[in-house]
Amino acid sequence: MTISSESIDLHAVKSALKKEQNKILWRQIMTNGSLFVGFVIIAFLILVALFGPLLMKHDPNTMDVLKRFAAPSADHWFGTDNLGRDVLARVIYGTRISMGIGVAVAIIASMSGLIVGIYSSYYKWLDHLLMRLSDGIMAFPGLLLALALMAALGGQASNVVIAVSIVATPYIARVVRSEALALKEQTFVEATRALGASDSRIIWQHIAPNTLSSLIVQATFIFAEAIIVEAALSFLGAGIPPPAPSWGNILSDGKTYIYKAWWMTFFPGMTITLAIIGLNLFGDGLRDLLDPHVSKAKK
Amino acid sequence: MPGHETATHTLLEVKGVKKYFPVRGALGTTVQEVKAVNDVSFQLKRGETFGIVGESGCGKSTLGRTILRLTEPTAGQAIFEGTDVFSMDPTALQTLRQDMQMVFQDPYSSLNPRKRIGAILEEPLNIHNIGTPRERTEKVLKILNTVGLQTDHYYRYPHEFSGGQRQRIGIARALMMDPKLIVCDEPVSALDVSIQSQIINLLKKLQRELRLTYLFIAHDISVVRYISDRVGVMYLGQMVEQAPTDAMFANPRHPYTHALLSSVPEPKLHAKRERIVLRGELPSPLNPPSGCVFHTRCPMAKPECKKMVPVNKELSAGHFVSCHLY
Amino acid sequence: MDNEPILKVDKLKTSFKTERGKVTAVDGVSFDLLKGEILGIVGESGCGKSATAQSILRLYDEKQAIHEGEIWFEGKELLSLRPPEMDKVRGNDISMIFQDPLSSLNPVFTIGNQIAEAILIHKSISKREAYARVLELLRLTGIPAPEKRINEYPHELSGGMRQRVMIAMALACESKIMIADEPTTALDVTIQAQIMSMIVELNQKLDMGVILITHDLGVVAEVCTRVVVMYLGQVVEEADVENLFTRPLHPYTQGLMKSIPQLDCDRSKPLLVIEGTVPSLHQIPEGCRFATRCPFADDLCRSKMPPLEQYAPGQRARCWHAETISKKGEAIRAWT
16 A cells, blocks of 8 residues: 555546536536526626626716606617616616625625624523624614614615615524524533544534535525615615616605606516515525435434 | 553553532522532442443433543542543543544534544544554544545535444544543444444444453443443442442342342343333432432442442452442 | 235335436335234435335325325225325324324423314214323323323423324224334434333223334344345345344345344454445446446346345345245355
């Protein structure tokens, strides 16, 4: 048993096995309807957010007073609004803003939720402290709390992200905490302690990775929620300051003219709906994909 | 033969170990205590297997965990090669972990489902900074081989293995740091009968080849008898009898041991022994009986059994019993 | 004792639809339960013994499980009964007790309530009569102070007590057959001894047939009159308990018996090992299903499935070489 031949064997084995495991994973992904459709929708929206503005003929802020309230036409696919701005261009730029906020909130809330959740599950005194704090935050209806925070912080995109993340964190923390509590009782955690592992090693290398599947699924739903909350905040005038074309702002502009210019609310509304459907489908599909993988570990 | 030279050297001496679990009342104060392990003493010699049997609630699993300090002891000492494990500071304890390892009962939850086998097995070496990365990988491959698994298992996940194979991985993990003592906590109970013999044979083989010492905790009396050099019987947190295996089974002294051995169903015909039926139910460990813990169910109970705790006496070489009959 | 079978299972096949294809957990199992006997069904996980029991009582959701074959009980073919008719049989004529009594009992109802329910579902008698019967049953199953226990909840009882309650429920309607699925696996050995002796007593006193499902050959030796050994969904041996232990025909049975450490075995000899593992039900091998692990297997075994043949009076085995293996006593040594 020479050293070098073992290492060579190992690499070949590794790549062969990885290929095999990837094939299985690919098959699981391809047969998962919700995941596929959800992914297509979100990918589409992301592409729109990234490249849409480059392909736009019209500028979202250019006001053409002569062409106010123009119905959808060849030149203006989504029509124009009360100030003659092209609704399509506004919706597309809005995608960038709203999706951007959604992603930012999902990421920030996930990270803070993960930390809060994991440490709560591991240290009892911390658990009492953090969970009471979370209870406090969750006691407020999300939108009202976000509104209050925005009033305190001031109307800016970055503050929207902060406010919504604060509202969303407890939900993720809860999910992570309950997974982590169950994991903590698993024999492999005790076994790792018996090996001499430190608390932080156990927390970050053993417990946290096993909470990721639930976390990711929850994060996609938070993404969807963030879009809705941002839209609501902007709609109420407490979110992204106009004239920035966030979906909420566009809806807000259109609310007075629903009968006169239905396209001003219809198209942003449909886009929001599409985004939420896509995210929910993706989240559902992801949950189905990740759960059976974990449950295969059980008998 | 390799084992015999060190056979008389005491590796572990357990003295008066107690582990009580507090039951908290409404305001967080301790209202009662579950006396899971209640004054247990025994000695374990290098290279031997000490089996511990008992029924549910006897405290044998808790005893194993307490000795390894996976749970903090309430009282007593566990002297491992001259040093008391219970009074070590965290750093010394961490180093000691390399010498005392555990094999767990449930093969399905004892391995992290998200880690590959290679990573799981290298972890102990990583934690204690043993060897270079290459040396660690080699050691893993060597140990995989020793427990009867193959090289390509290095990159697989636990869910790809059967119960018996997972248990082998658990044993491999315990072997990674070349421990002296391995506590086996019901290592074959969760496995199918036809696989149990594979694992038992493996454990015996490893003991011979690597000069291991086992504390073998199980409820299956036939298995414990087969693998152990000495056996201890536990009831409600106490060790009521301990003896060399052959002596214990040929001549059980304690009434509980007698009853226990007579209840084991044997896979052969006309094995009808006098079955000793115990009256009553197992008392709660929250409130163990006074005097001898077994007196409430003992067919030979005398008045003094209720009042006085029996002294642990050595009846013949290495055969200890705690009972007023002697 | 009559030689009339009170239950006749004929070529029972139970398959499940899973995401990885169709899985046949019980594949052509046939056996009879004679009046007053205790029949043991032995095997390890995946052999289909529990699935067989659940199929007899049709406990599976029949959108997921497909049954084939016939099960005859008192002139009725159970698999073709309509659900309401099957409901009348379940718990009434044929009852079942399970492995884990804690999860089989409803935690929010008293045990008296649950046993009474078992009676009232099938018999139209008054509540008072039902409760009187409950007390009688508790006494029959050896539960001390039944008047007190009748109002207790499952969590207030020990494991052994709970299993007695389960048995009381099973006896509530004076069933003709009781199916016990690993009834003592979760219990301590001293309690196991009590429960098993109670089951034997009830079998004799009430002339109730018992199908005992277990993986423990010790229990089988002590309690059963006849035994069926299963492996990977099939019956591989069937015999009287005497013959099974003196002259097991099938290599699997022999291997099982030899690999269990017994209380008087030689501690210095290594245990016999049946190499390999049970194949997955998704990948059933060609030919004899035990060939992958059998020391006597040859090409015939690996290519053709042996039928269940009678090689001795009252003893059948599914093995091409059963006769030669049992004739040559030394062939057993091939195992070591």
